[in-house]
Amino acid sequence: MNLQPQLKVCGLTKTDQIQELISMNVDFLGFIFYEKSPRYVLNHLSLEDLAAIDHHGKVGVFVNEEIDKILNIVQQADLNFVQLHGDESDDFIIELREKLDPEVGIIKVIRVGNNDDDNKDKIAQTLSSNLQSVTYYLFDTDSKAFGGTGKQFDWNILNGFQIPIPYFLSGGISEENIGNIKTLKQQPFALDINSKFETEPGNKNINRIKEFKILYQQNR
Template sequence: MNLQPTILHLPPQLKVCGLTKPDQIQELISMNVDFLGFIFYKKSPRYVLNHMSFEEISAINHHGKVGVFVNEEMDEILKIVQQAKLNFVQLHGDESNDFIVELRQKLNPEAGIIKVIRVGNNDCDNKEKIAQTLSSNLQPVNYYLFDTDSKAFGGTGKQFDWTILNEFEIPLPYFLSGGISEENIGNLEVLRQKPFALDINSKFETEPGNKDINRIKKFKTLH
């Protein structure tokens, strides 16, 4: 008799990022999307405060509201988390370990931290950067997020080489981002350690911030 425990491979959760429209947000909530991403980076075409107020964001009744920040000041992050009633802080810039430790100390204990690791085209640089981050003992971090590197800090719609992740022991659950679509979702099979969640954005838009809800519905049935 085989007494080995059965390992269940649950499908990854889903995060839709770059949200700007309240009606689309409500549709995504009705679809049971797990994470809602709001970009608080002024240089982004999906900068949420150009479209929605803090009051509107804070009124959204959802457990997975993620604020995306890029090299933002500590006090500004803390203020926005409080005003928008965010559940998670996603750090998409070059935030140091010391910065993250201090943020964790000042942040509401119930709020989670997602640290982005941007993966570029240079194989050697990729591996060194990933190894350095994963070995830096970022204990205050709850999740990692691997995304395609770009000067614009995300939203490229391009996929990096996922197989590079197989060379590392990733100590935390992670989000996978960067050009994810119906066409490449089957390629998740190449990953030894499967993602905790998929993060979709520009591939599911008709224009920046305007989501194709029907396409997201179809994608949700695939993953």
């Protein structure tokens, strides 16, 4: 049975848009807690605002953050998932898993660069570690800005690996390339969209997201 991938919209900053996405039954809502990001959520919403959002898939995105700060934000914002988008070590992830509420999942991002041996070795090493600590992987295009590039990496790289747990596919997903997801031997658990569906950083084009959601339902 070919199940339809779930949908995550990341880089949210506006309450009205968040409520529209909830009414559309979007599965995951992504909030960025990286201060250098133009979509840094605490420039727009408070932790109390985030806690008041009634949704089961609230994801906090962190980049090389301290564990105690992550734990504090997760609790105050009532998050359901922690997404680690930086260079967090295996030991860091294990310690975070031990200290997190067991019901809070961990999404570990694997940033994919060029289709070369060094990059493939890095992916293989990450996939072979921390399976008990990580709930999902997320593959995104590598960048110095830690995501939000709107650029697609070579998805064919993923066909060279057995991915041991469900994964999110991110990095430049749009209407133009949605059909190419069928070429992946192991289908993504969820699609993660962000900058391709904005009028400016943090301001989503809700109508375009609605159209995309219909399109990917048709392409499953």
